[in-house]
Amino acid sequence: MINIYERSPVINWILLAIAVLIGIASIIYTNSLVNRILFQEERQIALFAKGQEFLATAEPSENLNFLMEEIIASNNSIPVILTDEKGNPIGSRNLELPEKTSQHQTFLLEEIAKMKKEHTPIVLTLDSASNMKQFVYYRNSSLVYQLRYFPYVQLTVILIFFTLVYSLFSYSRKAEQNRVWVGLAKETAHQLGTPLSSLIAWVEYLNIDENVEKEVVIELEKDVKRFETITARFSSIGSVPALKAENIKEVLEECVNYLQKRVSSKVSFLLHIKDDEIPVPMNKSLFEWVIENLCKNAVDAMNGVGYIDIYVSHTKDDKGLVIDIKDTGKGIPKSKLKTVFRPGFTTKKRGWGLGLALAKRIVENYHDGKIFVLRSEIDLGTTFRIILPLFDAKS
Ligand SMILES: Nc1ncnc2c1ncn2[C@@H]1O[C@H](COP(=O)(O)OP(=O)(O)O)[C@@H](O)[C@H]1O
Ligand SMILES: [Mg+2]
Structure with missing residues (x-):
């Protein structure tokens, strides 16, 4: 059993949790800062009011006036409006x-109306x-407002950063996987090519030879054909295969018979x-590979006894073809429904865990379809x- 892919999602969740924790910690911290500044500002405004009161009631000659003017001038951040008894503004600051x-x-x-909602005015x-x-x-002061929104801005920035890094990583991982798939497939096709062409030549040679039994040659030819199909599969998955209209009924019948x-x-x-006739854009040799993989898995899951039903229908909007492959096997646990498609996931002693990964790749990357x-x-x-996807009715 190879299970190399089990742990990566956990790490993602841990990273996300850390990002959220940092965000929450920063919200709590800034909130306490805001509260402290609010407290300071309340005190400053109280002092400011005292100064106003003092200046308004004091004799012009009083020698503390300069101090009060100083106090009033020192408020250069908190917006204030001074009104008379009837609420008419008589002065403002900041x-x-x-x-x-x-x-x-x-x-x-208008400002007074807004201020009323925040603080009850100080009476002089x-x-x-x-x-x-x-x-x-x-x-x-605007400082308080800025500080209040700061942690949310920060949290958003952290989350954007996190998503960016995550998608960059997953993109590069996918790109790497792609290179491995394509490289390995090309290499395999290339290596099979040489013995295959010499085998074809041998079969032709045996065909002419009177001494060789015809039955044997026919069987040999079948195997060589199969060998050719396999090579074609590896070669198509290593390049961008052209899609051709194929009748799905014929393709599936061939698979089932085989x-x-x-x-x-x-x-x-x-x-x-x-x-009887539904043309579907596909690369036949790759698509057959998908059906074979699914059916072989089904046979394995049933330990060689049971039914495999293949149902073909259309999607509701008629734009897609639906193929359901149903077996009477041992089933897949709920927690593994997605995992089974990961390369390397297998529960078999002699499994490679590549069958479904390959099927997914063929259906999604080469046919623009879905498999689940x-x-x-x-x-x-x-x-x-x-x-x-089916051919567009218009085209
Ligand atoms: N029809 C099925 N029924 C039950 N389990 C399945 C079925 N198809 C696939 N699986 C599970 O998914 C795993 C991965 O399948 P696959 O990618 O084809 O690799 P392999 O066949 O080499 O194990 C299998 O080992 C099996 O546990
Ligand atoms: Mg398999």
């Missing part, structure tokens, strides 16, 4: 007023005898297809589904 003076009044009134009692009052409206002869007679194949486990129940059986 607000960007509109250019036209005529708009100042409306602008300030200017003359306790006549009960004359002023109000200081204020809101938090397989039925070679597996135990206790396995019965049954092909369910209504239309439609359903599987332990000890009852499994159905694999292939969806192939």
Whole structure:
């Protein structure tokens, strides 16, 4: 059993969890910073109000005035509006007023409405005898707002970065896998080529020889044909194969006939297809490879006894062909439904775990189709589904 692919998704989740933890930690930390700054600003504004009150009530000659002016001037970040008793603005600080003076009044009134929602205004009692009052409206400095949104910006940046790195890695891993598949297939086709052409020559030679039994030559020819098909498969998967219109019924019938002869007679194949003629764009030798792999797996899963049903139908929108391959085998556990397609995953003593990976590659990369486990129940059986795009009705 080779199971080299089991651990990689776990690492991805751990990395994602770390990214989210960093984000949460940063939100908590900035929140505490914000709270501290808020506290500071409240104190500063209280002092500011005191200064205003003092200046308004003090005699012009009072020698603490300079100190109060200093305090008022030191507020250069918190936006404030001073109003009279009736709420008419009489002054403001740290607000960007509109250019036209005529708009100042409306602008300030709007600001006051917003400020009211954030903080209750500070009341200045200017003359306790006549009960004359002023109000200081204020809101938090822009620093607080920026700081509040900062962790979310940070979290987004971290997540974008994480996705980018992840897709880059998975892209390069796929690219590497591609090179291995293609290289290995090309190499195999190349190596098989030489003995194959000499075998073909030998068969021709034997064909002329009167002393050799015809039966033997015919059998030999069949094997050489098969050998040719295999070489063609490796050569097509190593390049971009051209797709040709093939009648799916014929292709499947050929596969079934070929397989039925070679597996135990206790396995019965049954092909369910209504239309006699459905042209499908495909590379025949590769597609047969898919069907053979699926059927061989089915035979293995049934320990050589059972039924393999192949159903052909159309997708709802009629744009695709659906091929279901159903067996009565031991089934696949729910947790492994996706894993079975990974190269190297096998549960067999002598398995390579390449059959389904190859099938997926052929269906998805070369035929633009889909392959997945439609359903599987332990000890009852499994159905694999292939969806192939059909020719566009218009073209
Ligand atoms: N029809 C099926 N029923 C049950 N298990 C299956 C079936 N097809 C595939 N599997 C599981 O998927 C694994 C991978 O299949 P495959 O990629 O063809 O590799 P291999 O046949 O070499 O094991 C098999 O080992 C088996 O556990
Ligand atoms: Mg297999």
